[in-house]
Amino acid sequence: MVELAKRRGLVFPTAEIYGGVRATWDYGPLGYELKENVKQQWWRTMVQLRDEVVGMEQAILGPSQVWEASGHLANFSDPLVECAACHHRFREDHLREEQLGAEDAEGDLSCPHCGEQQFGDPRNFNLMFKTHSGPVEDDSSVVWMRPETAQGMFVDFATIQRASRKKPPFGIAQMGKSFRNEITPGNFIFRTREFEQMEMEYFVEPGTDEDWHQYWIDARLAWYVDLGIRPENLRIREHGDDELSHYAKRTVDVEYFFADTSLGWNELEGIANRGDFDLNAHSEASGANLDYFDQPNDERWTPFVIEPAAGATRATLAFLIDAHTVEQVPDAKGNLQERTVLKLDPRLAPIKVAVLPLSKKDELRPTAREVFDLLKVEWMCDYDETQSIGRRYRRHDEIGTPFCVTVDFDTIEDRAVTVRDRDTMEQVRVPIDELVSHLRDRLPR
């Protein structure tokens, strides 16, 4: 997958010509489209199709007060151990899990780098990136890069609730970059220091929170299945008391089975019942009133919060892995050939339609361009006239393009094109006049 991602310009190391930066990745033309399609599907399901959820975008840099009140300055840390022999640093809980079978297992740890068993005591390492805003670097100019998008929805709760006139149950959603100075990032885009999240805070009346929690666990699982992840590769895992975050009443993870990787079953998304922890904390720290006035009952109460918190970049990896298929298919002479195909849901595919003139000859070009111009206003399309038609089909199979439209010499006479389906490889002849509606029926939004 890493090789395919680089060769096809999906995802590759950042600043590679300078040697790159550990576990930091750039998204090329196709990777960007794929990731944005994942986000767009999330936004469509979580915001556009719901009348009780609204969106927002918060600044990435925030003042210390936000992160003091949220508990991140005190609690958002991982246990770090350093090898006394080679000075490499590791996450203690990950080493225990890898070497002793559980995060809290007792026993001596060996350094994965040099093999020595000389670790000092673990210390808590805060994961937030700190910087300064403005030309003076002193304590008063300290700002933090957000480690989660969630706090924006709590800090802006009152303003958004008033402006949108929503009443609980209602949600505020946000997607965008978050930053964590992970001790051991890795596994391609699974765990990086700069990543994207898709989070929604759903504000409900206390007492209804447990039912809403279950509602969102079911809804989020269904989202991945609807977008093509095989159900047998998904499961729900309950957090034990010892792993609950400082704010959480109950959390479950949606886990995905990352086949053929060291990740195995691992977290895709966390769905937490945060109770009234955050609104209370920010209300106390800022003095702002962050409760809800329930007019019919003439009561004030602080909403409880259910939070489906997904990783956009991590979900992109899961969609890629689940779609990646190598299969044997007969060629024109009936001989079996291997083909690699990304069986992405068409809604996620970076390119929806490829327009392929059968040859580079001048006679085909005007009609092929006409077809491309017709389709490009509807979907992300590609125009490709180089190499044999078979190779071009294979190229588009490999990046998951659902349809290839071929313009041949008959097209000039009969004004019809051949539409090839990525998965079945079936080809049908469709008049150019009917092409947009033919594809629209097969390319859901």
Ligand code: GAP
């Ligand atoms: N607001 C709650 C929260 O941020 P989280 O479980 O820490 O919860 C939510 O993060 C999701 O964000 C994770 O399930 C994962 O998909 C993604 N995520 C977290 N850290 C990440 C990292 N270092 N790299 C990539 N994705 C990450």
